[in-house]
Amino acid sequence: xxxxxxxxxxxxxxxxxxxxxxxxxxxxxxxxxxxxxxxxxxxxxxxxxxxxxxxxxxxxxxxxxxxxxxxxxxxxxxxxxxxxxxxxxxxxxxxxxxxxxxxxxxxxxxxxxxxxxxxxxxxxxxxx
Amino acid sequence: xxxxxxxxxxxxxxxxxxxxxxxxxxxxxxxxxxxxxxxxxxxxxxxxxxxxxxxxxxxxxxxxxxxxxxxxxxxxxxxxxxxxxxxxxxxxxxxxxxxxxxxxxxxxxxxxxxxxxxxxxxxxxxxxxxxxxxxxxxxxxxxxxxxxxxxxxxxxxxxxxxxxxxxxxxxxxxxxxxxxxxxxxxxxxxxxxxxxxxxxxxxxxxxxxxxxxxxxxxxxxxxxxxxxxxxxxxxxxxxxxxxxxxxxxxxxxxxxxxxxxxxxxxxxxxxxxxxxxxxxxxxxxxxxxxxxxxxxxxxxxxxxxxxxxxxxxxxxxxxxxxxxxxxxxxxxxxxxxxxxxxxxxxxxxxxxxxxxxxxxxxxxxxxxxxxxxxxxxxxxxxxxxxxxxxxxxxxxxxxxxxxxxxxxxxxxxxxxxxxxxxxxxxxxxxxxxxxxxxxxxxxxxxxxxxxxxxxxxxxxxxxxxxxxxxxxxxxxxxxxxxxxxxxxxxxxxxxxxxxxxxxxxxxxxxxxxxxxxxxxxxxxxxxxxxxxxxxxxxx
Amino acid sequence: xxxxxxxxxxxxxxxxxxxxxxxxxxxxxxxxxxxxxxxxxxxxxxxxxxxxxxxxxxxxxxxxxxxxxxxxxxxxxxxxxxxxxxxxxxxxxxxxxxxxxxxxxxxxxxxxxxxxxxxxxxxxxxxxxxxxxxxxxxxxxxxxxxxxxxxxxxxxxxxxxxxxxxxxxxxxxxxxxxxxxxxxxxxxxxxxxxxxxxxxxxxxxxxxxxxxxxxxxxxxxxxxxxxxxxxxxxxxxxxxxxxxxxxxxxxxxxxxxxxxxxxxxxxxxxxxxxxxxxxxxxxxxxxxxxxxxxxxxxxxxxx
Numbered sequence: 027x028x029x030x031x032x033x034x035x036x037x038x039x040x041x042x043x044x045x046x047x048x049x050x051x052x053x054x055x056x057x058x059x060x061x062x063x064x065x066x067x068x069x070x071x072x073x074x075x076x077x078x079x080x081x082x083x084x085x086x087x088x089x090x091x092x093x094x095x096x097x098x099x100x101x102x103x104x105x106x107x108x109x110x111x112x113x114x115x116x117x118x119x120x121x122x123x124x125x126x127x128x129x130x131x132x133x134x135x136x137x138x139x140x141x142x143x144x145x146x147x148x149x150x151x152x153x154x
Numbered sequence: 155x156x157x158x159x160x161x162x163x164x165x166x167x168x169x170x171x172x173x174x175x176x177x178x179x180x181x182x183x184x185x186x187x188x189x190x191x192x193x194x195x196x197x198x199x200x201x202x203x204x205x206x207x208x209x210x211x212x213x214x215x216x217x218x219x220x221x222x223x224x225x226x227x228x229x230x231x232x233x234x235x236x237x238x239x240x241x242x243x244x245x246x247x248x249x250x251x252x253x254x255x256x257x258x259x260x261x262x263x264x265x266x267x268x269x270x271x272x273x274x275x276x277x278x279x280x281x282x283x284x285x286x287x288x289x290x291x292x293x294x295x296x297x298x299x300x301x302x303x304x305x306x307x308x309x310x311x312x313x314x315x316x317x318x319x320x321x322x323x324x325x326x327x328x329x330x331x332x333x334x335x336x337x338x339x340x341x342x343x344x345x346x347x348x349x350x351x352x353x354x355x356x357x358x359x360x361x362x363x364x365x366x367x368x369x370x371x372x373x374x375x376x377x378x379x380x381x382x383x384x385x386x387x388x389x390x391x392x393x394x395x396x397x398x399x400x401x402x403x404x405x406x407x408x409x410x411x412x413x414x415x416x417x418x419x420x421x422x423x424x425x426x427x428x429x430x431x432x433x434x435x436x437x438x439x440x441x442x443x444x445x446x447x448x449x450x451x452x453x454x455x456x457x458x459x460x461x462x463x464x465x466x467x468x469x470x471x472x473x474x475x476x477x478x479x480x481x482x483x484x485x486x487x488x489x490x491x492x493x494x495x496x497x498x499x500x501x502x503x504x505x506x507x508x509x510x511x512x513x514x515x516x517x518x519x520x521x522x523x524x525x526x527x528x529x530x531x532x533x534x535x536x537x538x539x540x541x542x543x544x545x546x547x548x549x550x551x552x553x554x555x556x557x558x559x560x561x562x563x564x565x566x567x568x569x570x571x572x573x574x575x576x577x578x579x580x581x582x583x584x585x586x587x588x589x590x591x592x593x594x595x596x597x598x599x600x601x602x603x604x605x606x607x608x609x610x611x612x613x614x615x616x617x618x619x620x621x622x623x624x625x626x627x628x629x630x631x632x633x634x635x636x637x638x639x640x641x642x643x644x645x646x647x648x649x650x651x652x653x654x655x656x657x658x659x660x661x662x663x664x665x666x667x668x669x670x671x672x673x674x675x676x677x678x679x680x681x682x683x684x685x686x687x688x689x690x691x692x693x
Numbered sequence: 694x695x696x697x698x699x700x701x702x703x704x705x706x707x708x709x710x711x712x713x714x715x716x717x718x719x720x721x722x723x724x725x726x727x728x729x730x731x732x733x734x735x736x737x738x739x740x741x742x743x744x745x746x747x748x749x750x751x752x753x754x755x756x757x758x759x760x761x762x763x764x765x766x767x768x769x770x771x772x773x774x775x776x777x778x779x780x781x782x783x784x785x786x787x788x789x790x791x792x793x794x795x796x797x798x799x800x801x802x803x804x805x806x807x808x809x810x811x812x813x814x815x816x817x818x819x820x821x822x823x824x825x826x827x828x829x830x831x832x833x834x835x836x837x838x839x840x841x842x843x844x845x846x847x848x849x850x851x852x853x854x855x856x857x858x859x860x861x862x863x864x865x866x867x868x869x870x871x872x873x874x875x876x877x878x879x880x881x882x883x884x885x886x887x888x889x890x891x892x893x894x895x896x897x898x899x900x901x902x903x904x905x906x907x908x909x910x911x912x913x914x915x916x917x918x919x920x921x922x923x924x925x926x927x928x929x930x931x932x933x934x935x936x937x938x939x940x941x942x943x944x945x946x947x948x949x950x951x952x953x954x955x956x957x958x959x960x961x962x963x964x965x966x967x968x969x970x971x972x973x974x975x976x977x978x979x980x981x982x983x984x985x986x987x988x989x990x991x992x993x994x995x996x
Contacts, residue, residue, distance in 0.1 A: 066875040073867045393800035473774035692766045
């Protein structure tokens with residue numbers, strides 16, 4: 027489980043952990059019923075307070091990504107990976123929403139934005 | 155152009171310690187005046203002068219003989235001043251030499267009756283300069299081993315004294331005028347050369363790699379002192395006792411060994427051996443009586459050579475009760491004291507055996523045996539030894555408690571403490587000396603021994619009770635168990651010994667009283683120390 | 694005495710003066726089990742004085758200090774044997790080798806675990822045969838850290854432990870903090886200038902300024918309540934009127950307004966004054982500290 031935390035991103039640490047675990051699950055790097063690192067171990071690895079990790083795990087459990095077994099730890103909930111396509115789409119949708127909001131904030135029109143997306147896509151295709 | 159850096163340099167070097175320096179000098183002068191007023195001029199005054207000069211000298215050189223860091227030398231920023239190295243080496247040497255010579259010469263001129271000719275004064279100044287050169291040289295990192303530094307300084311002091319004496323008198327045994335001058339000049343130049351060389355090295359950044367380091371000597375076993383051997387420490391108290399012994403426990407034995415070796419080696423000379431052995435024994439005893447109380451107070455210091463009686467934060471935060479900390483120090487001090495006593499006794503015995511001329515001592519012994527019988531005579535000896543040992547240990551422990559007390563009061567200047575201690579000691583010695591050496595007063599003492607003993611007992615009892623009350627305010631009774639048992643045993647032994655000796659009944663009672671007083675008296679520092687440590691540790 | 698629920702440290706109305714200077718003013722603080730308390734403040738704010746009171750190195754002349762339910766001045770051994778302490782400028786005996794030092798320290802603590810101590814030293818790459826005086830500052834700090842942890846203390850007390858240390862050593866200190874608090878019932882008091890580190894590992898933040906405890910809040914609250922709003926306003930903005938706002942500075946009609954409390958409340962107050970909201974964000978601990986240190990107003994929280 028390779029996570030990393032960025033200090034000054036404006037995103038609270040627990041949320042970063044939640045997001046990254048979700049991404050790992052979505053990408054299939056964490057499989058169904060696979061055990062997550064114990065809270066203590068992850069806390070020590072990331073050098074954060076265990077309560078932060080505990081909170082992240084709680085949120086993941088509440089959202090259905092993870093389940094806990096008493097005395098045994100936390101595990102990836104089955105069914106999340108199969109739903110990964112939907113979850114991915116949901117995440118992308120969230121990203122697009124915030125991107126659009128930001129663009130509006132900076133007075134970049136949606137039309138210019140779509141133009142930009144096409145340009146960058148072309149560049150990437152050229153690079154391949 | 156060259157003036158400015160020199161002034162700056164001089165100011166830096168002497169400004170560093172300016173106030174301490176002046177204060178030490180002032181206190182030294184005050185002591186000298188006091189000594190003269192009290193009427194102890196002569197040898198006392200000279201001894202005072204020498205010890206004070208050493209104190210002054212040490213504040214000039216940056217000698218850092220303490221356990222904390224064997225990395226002595228000028229602070230970095232002096233090294234980078236735009237001043238030639240030879241000048242950088244010269245300024246502190248000259249400054250020190252000038253200051254101390256002036257101090258010494260003024261002292262001799264105004265506070266003693268000794269009058270020296272100009273040449274003699276110059277010789278004295280020369281000897282001081284030679285010493286100053288070497289003190290500076292040693293304060294650099296040329297030789298990193300502290301013991302070696304000490305050895306060098308001792309040798310240089312001997313050379314300087316030898317040359318001085320040669321110059322001052324016409325003794326056939328010594329080097330003669332020319333020899334003396336030459337030795338002095340050579341010592342001076344060698345010292346300056348070494349100081350200069352060490353400075354060059356420091357400036358180049360080579361310092362710290364020169365010479366035999368502690369590590370290599372350790373493998374040769376010279377400095378091992380049982381370094382690798384560490385006993386099993388069962389509890390915190392044991393651990394602290396081990397620590398105190400390791401750090402301070404060697405001071406007294408080493409000092410005494412040096413003095414005893416000196417005394418014994420004096421016996422190597424036929425001339426000395428044929429004379430009565432009073433001087434050697436006297437030297438050993440004097441050393442013991444003077445040094446053991448001072449060393450006893452050493453346990454209060456953060457480290458042996460840096461008297462700053464504050465509990466280092468590290469020790470203050472150890473999980474030890476104040477009583478346990480105090481008793482660890484006292485136990486270690488008692489152990490080292492016992493060792494010291496044994497060294498002294500063995501040396502005295504050796505001196506008596508090895509000396510050819512024991513007429514005086516044998517005379518005293520025969521008298522004693524005639525008066526008391528053999529058993530009684532041995533009892534007298536044992537009693538004397540016991541009292542001497544206990545009283546000196548007690549003095550040391552009291553000084554330790556006093557050191558903590560003064561630290562809490564925050565007397566920053568070490569010389570001030572020196573002043574108080576030394577004056578007290580002086581007064582004590584002078585008046586006891588006057589007392590005991592005077593036939594009349596001795597008779598008076600014996601006649602009124604009874605009353606005096608009771609009065610002393612009463613006083614000590616009051617002090618002990620007060621100390622006990624202070625102790626009980628925050629310390630447990632249980633810790634005193636072993637202590638009290640020990641003192642009951644000791645009192646019992648001394649009482650037994652006293653009653654073996656033949657003397658008047660009144661004297662018996664007086665002495666018994668005195669024995670109890672001594673035991674009670676020894677309790678006082680034991681009760682006081684936890685209190686003083688507590689006041690120092692919890693501010 | 695219910696061991697599990699009582700506070701490890703209970704300080705009430707503690708005040709202390711040194712001469713004319715008030716080092717601590719009426720400080721009340723309780724530290725429960727299983728938490729990391731971060732203590733921050735400028736130099737001379739009183740952090741070290743507080744720690745010395747906890748260790749019993751200073752007597753509580755006004756107010757009371759209770760550690761593990763005992764007075765650290767009256768019972769130094771029982772209190773200190775449950776504390777692992779790393780001071781800012783440790784003065785370990787330089788003549789001892791690391792092995793001797795660990796043996797020496799081991800004797801004082803009943804709960805000392807020799808295997809754990811050796812493990813720690815190995816992990817931190819300390820050569821046990823070297824004398825402490827020969828070690829670098831970072832290595833000495835590691836030795837101290839090992840000694841502070843090896844007896845698995847109930848309270849790990851760190852006073853500016855990271856000052857002057859390289860990043861690796863600092864990380865090891867943070868590891869020690871996490872490891873301690875991960876074990877049931879053990880707490881950490883961390884006094885530090887490195888606010889990023891304090892932000893990461895602390896459950897609770899205590900902010901000292903000139904002897905007074907200005908703030909004592911859970912870390913989450915501290916991070917979510919300190920905010921900055923950038924507004925445009927011509928003329929002099931009467932920001933003092935807005936509850937929660939404690940500092941504001943202006944450049945070219947753009948005002949940087951710092952507030953403590955609900956960000957929405959500050960924004961509402963600013964809008965009422967007719968300011969145009971340009972930007973709003975939460976502050977990091979570092980920024981919050983700087984903003985507070987530079988403001989002279991007492992802080993009221995926005996409702």
